[in-house]
Amino acid sequence: MTAPLPHLEQTPARIIDRSFLQDVVAGLRAPQKHLSAKYFYDRRGSDLFEQITRLPEYYPTRTELAILDSYGPEIAAGLPPGAALVEFGSGSTAKVRRLLPHLTDLSTYVPIDVSEEFLRSEAEELGRDFPRLRVEPVAADFTKPVTLPDDLRDAPKVGFFPGSTIGNFEPEIAAALLGSFARTLGAGATLIVGIDLVKDKAVLDAAYDDAAGVTAAFNLNLLARINRELGADFDLDAFAHQAFFDENLGRIEMHLVSRRSQLVTVAGVPFHFASGETIHTENSYKYTVPGFRALARGAGWEHARVWTDPDALFSVHALTASTIRRH
Known part of the structure; x- marks a missing residue:
């Protein structure tokens, strides 16, 4: 404090x-x-x-987008029908737009972001581009407990947390955040999360000092x-x-x-x-695939699938909430 x-x-x-x-x-x-x-x-x-x-030096965004493009059908195939997709810290909708064409039976998209004006603007634009999709934005800080709309209580939940944003948190705080996501989404939920991978130091240094x-x-x-x-x-x-x-x-x-x-x-x-x-x-x-699996398991998530680019620069993981830890 x-x-x-x-x-x-x-x-x-x-x-x-x-x-x-x-x-x-x-x-x-x-x-x-x-x-x-x-x-x-x-x-x-x-x-x-x-x-x-x-x-050109900053590989994470284009590499993650390429993974979503290449493996979108596989990612979608592992999600429950009629699910509500909850994006934590949605910001721009650029990445979820890569998944939505593959999620043909999605019931609702719930973007969560602290910037309410930007959130509403992005939600409205997405609704125009995907008129059959129900969009229910929630203005909130995703690092704190979030209450989802009541009408989604019975829908299966899928979390979406792209961009390797979790890497900005100390590992113990990242684990606590994953636990918070599990409590928000509920037992049996799925989480799709982007994780940047450990790689050559020169590549990493250049990406952050262009x-x-x-x-x-x-x-x-x-x-x-x-x-x-x-x-x-x-x-x-x-x-x-x-x-x-x-x-x-x-x-x-x-x-x-x-x-x-x-x-x-x-x-x-x-x-x-x-x-x-x-x-x-x-x-x-930056994580190794086994290192992130261990972090997720400690937060109550079981590892289901992982997708990477050919050069193993970046990864997208599918997790399943196995236990809900209240504290």
């Missing part, structure tokens, strides 16, 4: 999101300064991430957002993007490195940065 921000009532009135402010202050006070990756995605950050997905500098701009945009929304005075030119694969921990780490000794204020709260000191902004864990 983050410590209360002192004198919160004295912060500038234009700062609306006090939880954002409290998270930033708590993160910058930590011995290893850090910021939550969930704050990357303002409008500019979302646009930059879409650019990242099209970069030659065009788009990922660097994405990382630095977090400081621009803090400046704009929290009254901070970060000099973006005084920080550099850093990304690398830590082979011991099995994860990509992204940092912002202070180029010099400097003082920065956020809503009037001062923070000193030594030259070379970093702000840790994101982790992206």
Whole structure:
């Protein structure tokens, strides 16, 4: 739990999101300064991430889409008829659109996303493109318990969690999230989840530090957002993007490195940065297929199938909820 921000009532009135402010202050006070990756995605950050997905170095998106295209009929064949498809953190509907043509007897699609306006817009567009499909969006934070619409109580449930988003969580938190999905979906449910695989370090490093500098701009945009929304005075030119694969921990780490000794204020709260000191902004864990199977089993899921691309860069897994753990 983050410590209360002192004198919160004295912060500038234009700062609306006090939880954002409290998270930033708590993160910058930590011995290893850090910021939550969930704050990357303002409008500019979302646009930059879409650019990242099209970069030649960034293999995950195009590889996962190719797997969904190639194995869509097999994935669909393993799902129960009349199911409700529940997508956690739906965002853009680009990936579910690759599956929907194969899910001819799907009863309902339930996209879950925290951004209600974007969620409604995407749901409406999808409904126009698939007029026979019932779409019931749920505005919620998928990392917390989610209540599904009452009219889906008796329908078999299929979860969809693409993009290797689970890699952004520490393994014990990822396991807890998988357990939460099982409780939301119910015993016997299926979960289709995208998992990025361990591979050559050079491939991973390049994917998160591209030659065009788009990922660097994405990382630095977090400081621009803090400046704009929290009254901070970060000099973006005084920080550099850093990304690398830590082979011991099995994860990509992204940092912002202070180029010099400097003082920065956020809503009037001062923070000193030594030259070379970093702000840790994101982790992206990579798994082996057996490693992810073990993680899923510990969270109450049995492994059913896995599909990979020919180069074994990425994987899509089908899991079945075997036990529902209440805590």
